[in-house]
Amino acid sequence: MPVRFYLAPFLPLNVDDFSTTPLAQPDVTLTEGDIAFGVFDPTEGDTVPITATLHNDGGLDAGGLTAAFYATAPGWREWFIGSAYVPGVPAGLTATAVISWHTLGFTGTVPVRVVVDPYNRLAETDEGNNQATAAFNILTRPDLVVTDISLSDDEPVVGQPVTVTLTVRNAGQTDAGAFVVSTSDGVTETYISLIRLSAVSSVAATFTWTPTAPGLYRLFARADRDDAVDEYDEGNNDRWQEVYVGFAGSILLDSGNPAADPPYTTTLGYGYLDEGTRIVTCGGDEPEDTLRAAYTDTLRYRFDHLLPGHFYHLDLTLRDCDGNRAEAVYVDDTLVVPAVDLSDHQPHRLSILLDPAFYTDHSITVSLFETHGLDAMVAEVALHDVDYRYADAGGSNDPEYSASHTGRPYGWLDGEPLTTWGSLPYQTVRMDRADADPGDDPDSELRYRFDGLDPAQSYRLHLTFRQLSGATVIQKVQIDGTDASPSFNLDHGRTYSVTLPVPSTTYQDDRSIVVGIVRVDCANSEAFVNEIALEEETLHAGDPCASVLPTPSRTIAYGSVTIGGAPAPVGTVIQALNPRDEVVGCTVVGQAGQYPYMQIYGEEPPIPGMREDEIVEFRVNGIPAVATPSLYWRDDQTPHQVNLTIGSTEGQCTWLQPNWNLLSFRLQPPVPTVEDVFRSIEGRYCRVLGEDGVYDCELDPAYRTLKELHPGLGYYVRLTSTTGANLRVEGASLPVTTPIPLHTYWNWVGYLPTATLPITVALQSIEGHYLLVLSLDKTFDPAHPELSDLLTMEPGQGYLIRATDPITLVYPAGGAARYRMQAVETPSDCAPTPFFTLVYGEARINGRPAPPGTRVEVLTPRGEVAGCAVVRQAGRYGYVHVYGADSSEPPIPGFRPGEPLAFRVNGLPAIPSGRVTWRDAWEPHAVNLSVWVRSVYLPVVLNSQ
Numbered sequence: 002m003p004v005r006f007y008l009a010p011f012l013p014l015n016v017d018d019f020s021t022t023p024l025a026q027p028d029v030t031l032t033e034g035d036i037a038f039g040v041f042d043p044t045e046g047d048t049v050p051i052t053a054t055l056h057n058d059g060g061l062d063a064g065g066l067t068a069a070f071y072a073t074a075p076g077w078r079e080w081f082i083g084s085a086y087v088p089g090v091p092a093g094l095t096a097t098a099v100i101s102w103h104t105l106g107f108t109g110t111v112p113v114r115v116v117v118d119p120y121n122r123l124a125e126t127d128e129g130n131n132q133a134t135a136a137f138n139i140l141t142r143p144d145l146v147v148t149d150i151s152l153s154d155d156e157p158v159v160g161q162p163v164t165v166t167l168t169v170r171n172a173g174q175t176d177a178g179a180f181v182v183s184t185s186d187g188v189t190e191t192y193i194s195l196i197r198l199s200a201v202s203s204v205a206a207t208f209t210w211t212p213t214a215p216g217l218y219r220l221f222a223r224a225d226r227d228d229a230v231d232e233y234d235e236g237n238n239d240r241w242q243e244v245y246v247g248f249a250g251s252i253l254l255d256s257g258n259p260a261a262d263p264p265y266t267t268t269l270g271y272g273y274l275d276e277g278t279r280i281v282t283c284g285g286d287e288p289e290d291t292l293r294a295a296y297t298d299t300l301r302y303r304f305d306h307l308l309p310g311h312f313y314h315l316d317l318t319l320r321d322c323d324g325n326r327a328e329a330v331y332v333d334d335t336l337v338v339p340a341v342d343l344s345d346h347q348p349h350r351l352s353i354l355l356d357p358a359f360y361t362d363h364s365i366t367v368s369l370f371e372t373h374g375l376d377a378m379v380a381e382v383a384l385h386d387v388d389y390r391y392a393d394a395g396g397s398n399d400p401e402y403s404a405s406h407t408g409r410p411y412g413w414l415d416g417e418p419l420t421t422w423g424s425l426p427y428q429t430v431r432m433d434r435a436d437a438d439p440g441d442d443p444d445s446e447l448r449y450r451f452d453g454l455d456p457a458q459s460y461r462l463h464l465t466f467r468q469l470s471g472a473t474v475i476q477k478v479q480i481d482g483t484d485a486s487p488s489f490n491l492d493h494g495r496t497y498s499v500t501l502p503v504p505s506t507t508y509q510d511d512r513s514i515v516v517g518i519v520r521v522d523c524a525n526s527e528a529f530v531n532e533i534a535l536e537e538e539t540l541h542a543g544d545p546c547a548s549v550l551p552t553p554s555r556t557i558a559y560g561s562v563t564i565g566g567a568p569a570p571v572g573t574v575i576q577a578l579n580p581r582d583e584v585v586g587c588t589v590v591g592q593a594g595q596y597p598y599m600q601i602y603g604e605e606p607p608i609p610g611m612r613e614d615e616i617v618e619f620r621v622n623g624i625p626a627v628a629t630p631s632l633y634w635r636d637d638q639t640p641h642q643v644n645l646t647i648g649s650t651e652g653q654c655t656w657l658q659p660n661w662n663l664l665s666f667r668l669q670p671p672v673p674t675v676e677d678v679f680r681s682i683e684g685r686y687c688r689v690l691g692e693d694g695v696y697d698c699e700l701d702p703a704y705r706t707l708k709e710l711h712p713g714l715g716y717y718v719r720l721t722s723t724t725g726a727n728l729r730v731e732g733a734s735l736p737v738t739t740p741i742p743l744h745t746y747w748n749w750v751g752y753l754p755t756a757t758l759p760i761t762v763a764l765q766s767i768e769g770h771y772l773l774v775l776s777l778d779k780t781f782d783p784a785h786p787e788l789s790d791l792l793t794m795e796p797g798q799g800y801l802i803r804a805t806d807p808i809t810l811v812y813p814a815g816g817a818a819r820y821r822m823q824a825v826e827t828p829s830d831c832a833p834t835p836f837f838t839l840v841y842g843e844a845r846i847n848g849r850p851a852p853p854g855t856r857v858e859v860l861t862p863r864g865e866v867a868g869c870a871v872v873r874q875a876g877r878y879g880y881v882h883v884y885g886a887d888s889s890e891p892p893i894p895g896f897r898p899g900e901p902l903a904f905r906v907n908g909l910p911a912i913p914s915g916r917v918t919w920r921d922a923w924e925p926h927a928v929n930l931s932v933w934v935r936s937v938y939l940p941v942v943l944n945s946q
Contacts, residue, residue: 025060028126029090029117036115036135044140044175045233046105051083053098053115057090059126064089066123068098071114074107079114108141108233140200143177144233145224146170147240148203153407156308158249158386159215165208167222171198173233180225182206186218192226212246215270215306219243245363247308247386251539254302254382257281257291270305271384274366281378283322289348292320294378298371304384307360312389314539315353315367318381322346326374332359333366340372348380352540354389388458388537390451394530395419395429402450409453411535414515416447416528422469427496427531430468435526444526447518451535454508458537462503462516465532467496474529475522475652475729480514481507482649483565484624488521488731503535504622506570523654523727545574546587552610554603554636558586560644561594562621568594569621575645577601578618583609586617596645603636616708618672621647625671627733631709648733655728655797657682657720660893661833663777665715665751665799668732673709681729682720688889690717690835692749713741715749715799717835719889741810743767747923748802752794753812763794763812770808775801775923778833780880782925788841788879790870801923831869832893834884839925840868840917841879844906846932850876851906857930859883860903865894878930885921906932
């Protein structure tokens with residue numbers, strides 16, 4: 002700025018030093034709030050206007066100046082994004098600096114800094130307030146990513162429609178417009194168009210893919226196939242997944258038939274490998290009649306495209322029709338079937354479940370190795386993809402059943418895992434323990450469920466059992482509540498395997514079965530299994546009756562047959578067995594509910610068969626059946642109608658004391674012979690008495706008049722051991738209300754209810770028609786209940802009822818919850834026998850009524866106590882069972898016919914009111930007893946000091 006000095010008069014002027022101080026200076030400032038953006042939440046790449054408001058807080062106008070703008074990109078340094086020239090900022094006023102910012106490369110929260118006069122060209126009062134920073138949010142562009150490829154079946158087969166689900170995610174913060182999602186298997190592309198996807202969200206795109214050939218595929222998936230969406234990252238739209246496709250169905254090779262037995266090629270994926278083979282014919286038109294033979298000891302076939310997650314049956318028909326061969330089977334050089342003797346020239350059919358370890362590489366080589374003979378040959382080779390489901394019960398591979406599981410659901414319904422017996426598959430166990438889960442009662446049954454069975458296929462069950470309880474466990478298997486196996490014993494420490502067919506009727510309608518493992522011994526809990534598997538069958542079982550050998554002697558049976566109350570379906574197998582467990586007759590149901598004439602052959606050594614008067618055991622599909630009536634074999638060549646039924650059998654356990662017991666049972670055993678019913682105490686009894694017969698193990702069977710035992714009847718049985726035993730009877734439950742006809746006088750009656758009942762309630766149907774009821778050691782007299790000590794009737798016990806006229810006993814249905822039970826203890830030191838009489842009467846001591854608790858005993862002439870009771874009502878005793886002697890070994894003391902009865906009261910001899918002699922009459926005798934006790938007074942001398 003020019004400065005001029007004037008002096009008057011006009012004299013010369015020299016300026017040696019000069020300085021000026023302005024009276025005011027500009028001060029241009031801005032703050033964060035002075036920075037404004039013209040767009041809210043823009044997307045990366047948008048152009049955003051930025052306006053900075055500049056304030057001149059000084060007293061002097063600010064001339065032209067520059068405002069510079071900077072932004073910091075995430076992960077990078079600060080970048081210059083533009084500048085604006087401001088002509089000036091008047092003192093005390095404002096001016097604006099404006100730029101347009103192209104935001105490409107900037108996302109998230111971006112710091113934007115504005116600097117005024119960045120090069121300090123303007124002298125200001127304060128040079129430290131020329132800049133400010135404001136944060137600005139920029140949204141990312143759409144970013145489409147295929148995050149997952151999932152298949153409805155990870156191991157599909159040829160021709161199987163597979164649902165392919167692509168999960169597409171927009172990882173950007175901006176909505177994506179319409180785009181195309183596609184998938185390709187390298188040959189065929191499938192796509193879905195016009196998908197729109199919001200910011201930071203995912204969508205599932207589903208396709209149906211049907212592979213047309215086996216082998217390895219690579220499925221490619223692409224989001225935004227046509228690049229319609231401007232994305233943050235265009236390089237992450239693709240994803241791929243490898244899928245191996247297996248062969249479909251079954252491969253059936255009729256070896257030796259050129260039209261159905263091709264050589265192996267990689268394109269075909271199966272066939273025989275050996276060159277120079279030949280064809281052998283056995284003279285027939287069936288597949289088993291043509292053979293492919295090698296010129297060496299080995300014949301090989303190869304199969305490709307197996308899936309490690311599938312299970313396969315290798316079915317072979319081995320045959321030799323002109324030599325004396327034996328062949329073994331190898332898979333990938335591992336022996337799977339030892340040598341099979343083919344010298345009978347008959348077809349030998351094998352079905353082998355392959356271990357998945359063989360085909361982890363998707364291929365197997367099958368070798369037929371000649372162990373004896375000239376060269377290897379085979380008649381048929383087949384490979385089947387089968388349904389096989391396995392559970393390591395109690396182990397890591399033991400699925401819980403859930404209907405929501407995809408595929409074929411299966412698994413356990415109850416029980417708990419236990420590994421205390423070991424950790425290997427045959428050692429781990431699933432067990433239904435007592436009260437572990439009250440909702441799954443009864444605890445004597447453990448259940449597994451299998452869904453999705455094919456009604457057109459056949460199945461079998463495999464179960465493994467091993468237990469270390471220290472005792473023998475008895476179990477059986479049921480399918481849908483119907484017995485699928487007889488009961489079997491499981492000894493401590495031994496491993497048992499059980500294989501059972503699954504009746505097709507159990508899954509024809511609902512395609513589902515429930516397998517029950519049931520304890521049928523005397524335990525109420527802890528049913529268990531170690532391994533269980535369901536396996537589809539591919540090999541026809543052949544003639545189920547082929548093992549029966551005819552003989553000239555026979556009888557014939559026919560009749561109705563039901564399974565679980567329904568007519569047995571066509572194809573049901575009926576077998577007749579002798580007591581040696583040999584099949585001696587067989588037929589197959591051809592009309593539902595009826596089995597045709599079945600020849601039951603007699604024994605002709607060495608051919609097994611029936612012997613005269615032996616009972617025939619019938620089985621339906623391998624399950625012991627209840628036969629009505631029982632059939633005793635005779636060579637009469639005559640048809641006999643015998644109706645058969647199987648269903649859900651039960652077990653009933655009754656504790657037997659040493660010596661004599663009076664018992665009954667409520668189940669109808671399939672084989673009602675004494676030996677079969679009492680099999681659980683075999684060797685521990687010898688004599689059994691029934692109302693109409695006697696069984697004695699020491700008698701010739703021809704003289705045993707008691708052959709069968711039935712529910713609803715009472716029986717005496719003597720246990721010969723010195724310890725008690727549990728009698729376990731198996732059979733079909735008889736309805737509680739089954740009528741039991743009684744005749745006049747004594748009836749040996751069984752007890753059908755499952756719960757204990759007051760005797761007056763249990764016998765209410767015959768009230769007024771009976772005089773006495775006797776158990777093994779107690780009596781009920783309806784006319785004198787005060788003398789009676791038999792107040793309840795219990796399951797497993799037998800009773801003697803004296804009826805006044807013919808009447809029908811019908812036990813009441815229902816339980817005993819609403820009844821109050823009373824029990825009377827009977828002295829246990831008198832050994833009962835089936836031979837007895839009864840006494841009762843008054844009991845007095847010194848002329849006064851004997852008090853309750855007084856003990857009354859009846860003695861034989863040898864001083865043996867053969868009857869005892871305790872006074873319950875003052876002055877009266879009874880009824881007392883006075884037992885006769887049993888001379889069988891070991892002998893039981895007691896009375897002999899005609900011997901007089903002697904009495905004792907509280908250990909003192911008693912005077913009876915009359916003389917009574919013993920006889921086995923079961924009739925009550927009134928005998929009053931008197932005891933006189935003389936008091937003796939002794940002097941007492943006291944020594945006082």
